[in-house]
Amino acid sequence: MNDKSNKGVLVSVAKKGEDDRVVEEHLDELAFLALTADITTEKIFTQKLEQPDKRTFIGKGKLEEVHAFVVANNIDLVIFDDDLSPSQLRNLEKDLKCQIYDRSLLILDIFLNRAQTAQAKTQVELARYQYLMPRLTRMWTHLERQRGGTGTRGGAGEKEIETDRRMIRNQISVLKKKLEKIEKQNAVQRKSRSNIVRVALVGYTNVGKSTLMRLLSKSDVKAEDKLFATVDSTVRKVVIQAIPFLLSDTVGFIRKLPHHLIESFKSTLAEVREADILLHVVDVSHPAYEDHIRVVKETLRDIGASDKPTIYVFNKIDLLENEDEEPVEKMHSMHMEEDDEKVFVSAQEKININGLRELIFKKVKKRHYQIFPNYLKDEFYLGQEHNKDV
Template identity: 50%
Template sequence: MSIPSSLPSLSPRTLVIRIESLAESPEQSEEYMEELVFLVRSAGYEVAEKRSYGWRRPDPATFITKGRVEEIAQLLKAKGDQIDFILVDADISPVQVRNLEKVWEKPVVDREGLILEIFARSARTAQAKAQVELAKLEYELPRLAHQWTHLSRERGGIGLRGGGGEQQLEIDRRKMRQRIFRLRKALEAFEQQAEVRREGRDRLPRVTLVGYTNVGKSTLMRLITKAPVLVEDRLFATLDTTTRKVTLNGWSFLLSDTVGFIRKLPPKLLQAFHTTLAEVREADLLLLVVDASSSGYIEQIRTVERTLETIGAGHIPILLVMNKMDRLSPEQRELVEESWRAQTPYPTVFISAARRENIEVLYTTLVELLSSLPRFRRTSEGR
């Protein structure tokens, strides 16, 4: 569900609850919590309190075990006026959310709801807005009986009345399904237009920037193409695709910047962003950008690889770009370079997009790789 728009605070204050998995190390737990806090802030909310719990078999009714539900209820009693809603970083069912809200008497949001909020904030173009609205409606439909949904629906701007009763609920559901149908049609039209545009474009090789969110893809896009794309220290700043023609050392190609990935990105969102992700699926080469200064960068690369597989882009050649090297000390740099070179299956360059360090090496490697692609040879013959 969405956060009700009528909350008293300008930036709603969150109680963040994380359930650790059995396999994670203490360092990972810390890192995941940090990322979660960053997600909350990227949605425009404040973190009032945070709690991390070790894994327990989920309670069917509330997901969180009874003792913990009670513990959190006590916390809310003591600090309830400083907390507007509770974020549970897990896949909880609509019924479990409802049960938790009954006990805690506050809105409860899960990971998917939170990521949807961030996406809704970042959507700029009509296509991105339609994609986010579709994902939100599909998310909200099974949660409609929910006591807070009438508030979130006001925000969604789909013009539904907030009345109660089964009959009203059925009318609301039907309206939502109709809207979903119309949005799907609209997105098909976007997809067709995009296809026509791509066909009409120069038959140049296509290179797409991919990677975890906030690693510096748009910074690199700006640096290479001068395109005025948005750069922000925030998760999911980019939700659209921007494409520009680039000529490097005499060789031309199309470069695209697009939406980033994250652990446990809701599958519904990936499906809704099918059109935007065409630029990834149809690329000849992917520049997989990595934040080398993040301690979890190897896992982030794995997440990106898995997401690429999911969207049908697992077969595309990759040039790995280790970015943000300026944030490492000379010793750390050496360590990262050595350890990564020893294990990577990818050609790799180590750069700082922000400080423009090693960009020439990136350009040379990029052109070398492109010139080895069959498509590139074909297009360069007529030069």
């Protein structure tokens, strides 16, 4: 992305009969993604079709409508809420004569800007190259954005595209080797922590995980009202009533998370996969929170972490419209497992954080005594500093 804010329009194709409320929620999320990427949404276009158009995703009339708006308002880019095929991308760039993003490319760009560690940067670069490989076109080269530019590559022909493809294949090979080396180092580090209980925060993006992490670990963890504020995994040591454990926060999940990104981030998500207990944080004030729970559960299943003891942390209760309403009444379709627990909190307002701590202690203590059956609350643990970077 550029330093300056770009002007964009959003485009969504809904199947006939699809709930308008759901379509609106998805577009709200896409607009938030755009904002996170410093793109100002100037207009939203929607169309209902039985199936997206094979050539341009949207119908001919809607395409002309979008084109007219793009030309009249000097729009920098058009963002589609679904993934585009390589041919659809080529055709849209040719017809609209501006940059085209689909949902995956937008998410990948956000991740690229937010990654801090060598591992996260390598993972995102790998996912982005794998995504871009089949999508190189004559008119636009999305690699330009990675180098900070947004211009066209005027007159670029097949020879230049083939050169780009060869460069990408080489980069993919280099990045895979680099990632393999980093993962081996991290695996050794995780193995050294195998004698301590591990708790991982999971949840949809922007549900308040980092704020909870900061409260529970009493450490300075970045938290802001943007999607994917956390891309790198953060691990802190916490002690509750003389029982120590490691608390980790990783990237938030989102619907239609790019497949390449999930694959590349599996090593980072090892913190989740190897955790003893999950804190599944849910923004209970969000109208689509049950859908968010489903997305998180599906992603956990994809990375092999769906069988963990879980505490559902229903966050942001201070934002519920009807304060007298018992949130649990809204959870008829959540399908919690028998051993799962739930707690209602507000991380921002620090409501019922002690209740959350008690539940965590109960789960951690049980697992801790499985690791150390003869454990005594001795001075070694009591005297330790409660929160340390790991």
